[in-house]
């Protein structure tokens with residue numbers, strides 16, 4: 001039976017590579033993006049490689065857009081086997097500087113967008129008695145850093161949601177996994193939104209320090225196809241693990257977090273990242 005996959009945020013980076021990787025594994029893949037004017041490159045590759053890949057419009061911030069995309073998939077294929085919740089962006093700004101609108105917008109995409117998709121698609125997977133939901137979190141879903149509380153909080157929320165889902169959906173044959181990439185070389189860092197620190201903000205220095213550190217790290221990031229490979233391998237596994245870490249930086253930080261006390265880890269991170 002033909003298996004069907006839906007990937008959000010396929011216009012670039014991890015979503016782009018994951019949609020192609022799934023299509024190459026013979027999933028009929030709906031590569032969704034909010035702006036289909038960005039579809040040319042993925043369509044060109046799909047055509048060249050003769051892949052079963054179709055671009056559809058989907059903005060995770062908009063309920064109507066999600067409903068309409070899922071309806072199209074249902075009408076065309078009548079099933080969904082894999083949902084990759086990948087669409088997301090980052091936000092710089094310390095907690096006193098960040099506006100409530102910025103914070104809400106960050107959660108709208110990185111968290112509520114995921115919940116909307118799950119609510120729309122889980123009923124189909126439950127009825128099928130099978131399916132896998134892949135939530136692209138981050139090392140930032142388990143480790144806090146300064147100057148990015150909006151992003152970090154949205155990914156911590158996504159981790160909590162994913163843990164709950166595993167208990168709720170597994171009795172119906174629906175699996176949930178979390179992907180935790182470290183720094184990946186994509187458009188992510190150049191697309192990050194920035195709350196302009198207030199003129200007299202005491203956080204100007206730390207915000208700039210973190211932005212510079214992140215920029216430097218992004219140049220040495222892991223290629224996005226590594227994340228795509230991890231996702232494809234995980235969904236092909238009979239009993240996938242709850243979490244998959246991608247990148248040696250992510251492994252290093254998460255291993256240190258596991259081995260150290262909270263205070264030891266905080267001091268380690270300050271030394272590693274900000275001195």
Ligand SMILES: NC(=O)c1ccc[n+]([C@@H]2O[C@H](COP(=O)([O-])OP(=O)(O)OC[C@H]3O[C@@H](n4cnc5c(N)ncnc54)[C@H](OP(=O)(O)O)[C@@H]3O)[C@@H](O)[C@H]2O)c1
Nearest residue numbers: 009011012013014059060087088138181183184186187188
């Ligand atoms: N890069 C990293 O270092 C890294 C590390 C850990 C986790 N991640 C996570 O990986 C995921 C993908 O990021 P990436 O690194 O591949 O960055 P990217 O190249 O910037 O891709 C982000 C994708 O999300 C899409 N998107 C943003 N808001 C959307 C919305 N409202 N509706 C639909 N699509 C939307 C973007 O679409 P447009 O092209 O229209 O903007 C783009 O396709 C994100 O969830 C991110 O948090 C990234």
